[in-house]
Amino acid sequence: MSNAAISARRTEAIARGVGVTTQVYVERAKNAELWDVEGRRYIDFAAGIAVVNTGHLHPRVVAAVNEQLTRFTHTCHQVVPYEHYVRLAERLNVLVPGDFAKKTVFVTTGAEAAENAVKIARAATGRSAVIAFAGGFHGRTFMTMSLTGKVAPYKTAFGPMMGEVYHAPFPVRLHGISVDMAFQALDKIFKADVDPSRVAAIIVEPVQGEGGFYEAPREFMTRLREICDRHGILLIADEIQTGFARTGKMFAMEHHGVAADLTTMAKGLGGGFPIAAVVGRAEVMDAPGPGGLGGTFGGSPVGIAAAHAVLDVIADESLCERAERLGARLKQRLSGLADRVPQIAEVRGPGFMNAVEFNLPGSATPNPDFANAVRVKALERGVILLTCGVYGNVIRFLSPITIEDDVFAEAMDVIESAIVESA
Template identity: 40%
Template sequence: MTRANISQSISVVHPLTLSHGKNAEVWDTSGKRYIDFMGGIGVLNLGHCNPAVVQAIQAQAEKLTHYAFNAVPHDPYLRFMDRLEAFVPVSYPLSGMLTNSGAEAAENALKIVRAVTGRTAVIAFDGGFHGRTLATLNLNGKVAPYKQKVGVLPGAVYHVPYPSKDTGVTTEQGLKAIERLFSVEIDIDEVACFIIEPVQGEGGFLALEPEFAVALRKLCDAHGILLIADEIQSGFGRTGQRFAFTRLGIEPDLILLGKSIAGGIPLGAVVGRKTLLDTLPKGGLGGTYSGNPIGCAAGLASLEQMSDDNLALWGQRQEQAIVNRYRRWQEARVSPYLGRLTGTGCMRGIELMTPQGTPGSAQLAQLLGLARDAGLLLMPSGKSRHIIRLLPPLTTEPEILEEGLDIFERCLAALD
């Protein structure tokens, strides 16, 4: 899709123009219907135009559309933070600030860890993704296209392998890579934090090894290093739980939030130990639009639907449908390009590989087009753009989910 007044540096996955949507279905401007397995890239866990979210937006728009919280506090911000504090499953006193996006949450987290530790070095992981702003670019464990042509990036950032059954990197290998880093590249006493996704999103829905997470937590505690969990994509029920870090048996010091936090309205947050969030001087945190009243109202309506029972029901139903269908495809040998099923819970990716054992990047590109023509929108991921990440709304009707998987199967079988 080419428009002279839109930057050509924006990459578009599907060259069509959407008109409207309802739960897991969207329609383009020509009236064609699609089943949405992209969810606005993980933003719509509760579906398009969720009725409770829409109602909350409409009601708030009649009361107060905007106020900068750092100028004058407003009630939606206060109520949402109370609800968010109760929703984040940690044992310590929690505090936080609202932002406009996940990337902005990451930027503010970097400010906080510098203030707390007096250190600047950050360790991130291969395949990770934390945003598109200048500082977060350096955190990303992938060069193309994010770091190309932007020159020297801010901050000292080092990358190590991501231990996961999905990557083949073991806990022992991950810890040895960190040991080597401290021996060869950077003094451990200069490291402010580790930042890690409990399940990588852009990386291809790769689930962190719990054993490694526990060892990393111990390492951080022993050396005064903070641990940041990026739950921007994996949070708010994407795995079938509130947050993915709970399956790891650890508590992070700071947690980055965004995407499905507010049903499609721009909102993010950095939350964590109150002692950390209170370190910067007055005025050190804030922002004009951070915690906009309409975003807070949408966030509150979203959280009220995300009970543990609802998330478990939605997650189990979706996980069972995806896993069962994948196993059937394997047994029937639907396609020679069908690779592994990645991820955990209902946060799943489907890998395409060639018979020669190389990433099926060309086949994935073909699959995107075939599925789109058949009425299914899919999202690519992975270092080689060879993993389909499945992001249907958690609230997708079972018959719609099955219809989407039927289309996926037919397109997978048609790959050449």
């Protein structure tokens, strides 16, 4: 069996809209390494897009899932509920930032979590409008696609977006957008497009994921919280990519000193098993009536079991602290290349949610060709990287936080050589 043969079959069998970054077909994986069907080893700096923060096949996650498989696999919590669903909600209600009573609902995907957050916000406020930010990514369903602040490939050819969704600029110093400019634009939205009394929620990623790994300035989040409080608007923190130790905190909002009213999460929660959630103020979460929230597979018994193990691993192995150490090493290594690589515009990111942005030398013009060249060279040498950003000129680094030190050092050597040789 070869990668090329499977790729040919894939072309015939799978819809073209399901894109792939590599033509590496995985056969097995362990922690931060995977092996393809041809037996070649790769170091995984994608982690399923920040899903396996605790590594591929973490023994404790596998053990929890195996134990659950001996008990039951599905009843639908809305038909025959189970205790470990309740217990996971109790744990998340404590872990999510905010000194107030909270409640939780479990769903299956990040997009579904974002959809439900909007539903809950509308039910709680009696309002319909939602404000999101340019460069943000929230999913591929119609509501989340509408919230997403990037056209290609997510909105291309799909027709009219959902109504009552407005976009404001996200503050990015590198791109000349200050916090003041972002709030001036938000004020214009309130003046020209929608009265704030009609806005149910503002949704924001504390660190933009697909948009380029731009961290929201603390001042921005503080002022956003103030505006929401002033106008009775709910603040939704999209922590789908930022959650579960990735930024050096359990949740990225802990860096900002303010709490969201609703928090969406998925990805890293299940350690590779599908599970997502919305956690928020108890009175807000209780706004929809019975039956208004949920789903057949929402909070699957297997996903719930995996999530408990993930939370245990993060605490017991001090993964928040490890994320800080790994991110500091990575950023120091990449920043040291600036003199030799004029294409490097910025190295950034909290914890182990890091990125490097490339422009044309001596210019503010994005350089997606350079970013892709680095990705391809690294892949040829056995390291899997992902690009991101509205212009595709950013490489993001998302290896499992549990990556062994020697494997991390090996990957950094490959990444450095790929960048230097592309310059």
